[in-house]
Amino acid sequence: xxxxxxxxxxxxxxxxxxxxxxxxxxxxxxxxxxxxxxxxxxxxxxxxxxxxxxxxxxxxxxxxxxxxxxxxxxxxxxxxxxxxxxxxxxxxxxxxxxxxxxxxxxxxxxxxxx
Amino acid sequence: xxxxxxxxxxxxxxxxxxxxxxxxxxxxxxxxxxxxxxxxxxxxxxxxxxxxxxxxxxxxxxxxxxxxxxxxxxxxxxxxxxxxxxxxxxxxxxxxxxxxxxxxxxxxxxxx
Numbered sequence: 001x002x003x004x005x006x007x008x009x010x011x012x013x014x015x016x017x018x019x020x021x022x023x024x025x026x027x028x029x030x031x032x033x034x035x036x037x038x039x040x041x042x043x044x045x046x047x048x049x050x051x052x053x054x055x056x057x058x059x060x061x062x063x064x065x066x067x068x069x070x071x072x073x074x075x076x077x078x079x080x081x082x083x084x085x086x087x088x089x090x091x092x093x094x095x096x097x098x099x100x101x102x103x104x105x106x107x108x109x110x111x112x113x114x
Numbered sequence: 115x116x117x118x119x120x121x122x123x124x125x126x127x128x129x130x131x132x133x134x135x136x137x138x139x140x141x142x143x144x145x146x147x148x149x150x151x152x153x154x155x156x157x158x159x160x161x162x163x164x165x166x167x168x169x170x171x172x173x174x175x176x177x178x179x180x181x182x183x184x185x186x187x188x189x190x191x192x193x194x195x196x197x198x199x200x201x202x203x204x205x206x207x208x209x210x211x212x213x214x215x216x217x218x219x220x221x222x223x224x225x226x
Contacts, residue, residue, distance in 0.1 A: 032212045043204055043217040044157065088156055092212035100211040101170060104156035 004091050006105035015114050019076040023089030023105055026070070032092035033065055035074045037085045038107070044088055048074065079112045086110070117141075118218035120205050126224045129195060135221045137188040137205030145211050146188040148180060149204040151220075157204055163188060164211060195225045 003026045013019040021035070032051050036044035048063040050056045050072065056063045062075040072091075076083055089105040118139045127133050137146065145164045149157035162170035163182040171180075177199075179191040188205055202222055206215040 034214060036217075041202075041222075043202075043220045046214055046216065049214050101159060101162065102212075102215060106156050 004089055004103050004105040006087075006089050006108045008106055009109040010111050011108055012111045012113055013079050015079060015081060015112055017079055019079045019083065019110055019112070021074040021076075021087050021089075021108050021110065023072045023074075024070055025072070025089075025091040025093075025103070027091065027093040027103070028067075028070065030070075030091040030093035033063070033072045034090040034092075034102070035061075035063060035072075036088040036090065037083075038088060039085045047087070076110075081112045081114055084110060084112045118205055118207055118216050120203075120218035120221050122221055123219065124222045124224075126226065127192065127195065128226055129197070131195075132191070132193045134192065135190040135203055135205075135223075137190075137218055138186055139207040139216075139218075140186055141207060141209075141216070142185075143207035143209050143216075144185065145208045146182065147204075147206040147208075147215065148178075148188070148190050149206065149217075150199075151202045151204055161190075162211065169211075192223075195223075197225050199223065200225045 035047040038044045050063040050065045060077045064073045086107040086109050088107045090102045121136045148160040151157045160174045161180040166182045177194050181189040202220045204220045205218040208215045
């Protein structure tokens, strides 16, 4: 069973601090990785995509990918109360039935404390 | 524009009803998806259409029937659902099957 694992949290971070979200995946041939933010009762919203080893920055968000360690992370700098949400990690790869699909982690609930 | 639209936003149906969920995208994406999401769980893939052909059916019960009339539209036909089918139903689209998926706002379904 190909899996994406995340710490479910809740993760509490003071406002203005850095929030660090982590994700590991089991499928070594995964090629694409995504972080989605989901507010309660809403649909997932793309935050970052990353395909190559290293860091990718977009505003306050930095995604980090290490394929050798099968590890993806998301850093949120200068955390704001509006960042409080569930963050879903997803990996794109080949399913057990040979289909291309995204596998989602169970999500990490992040709370930013004012 | 990365908009995927879904109708209706909310749906309440009895176990004997037939209803349809609709999804539309105008981004020229060739892959479209249906997901089911229960509270505090990640999205669970149901169906994938690629170039208007059904490419993945994740062993979904036959009371859910997908349809892709054209490259911009995706329907999910519902019949004889069970209360445990109550969930948020999400549509998504992407350029390719391993590329970024953009989600619609979802349809909140309640089966009584």
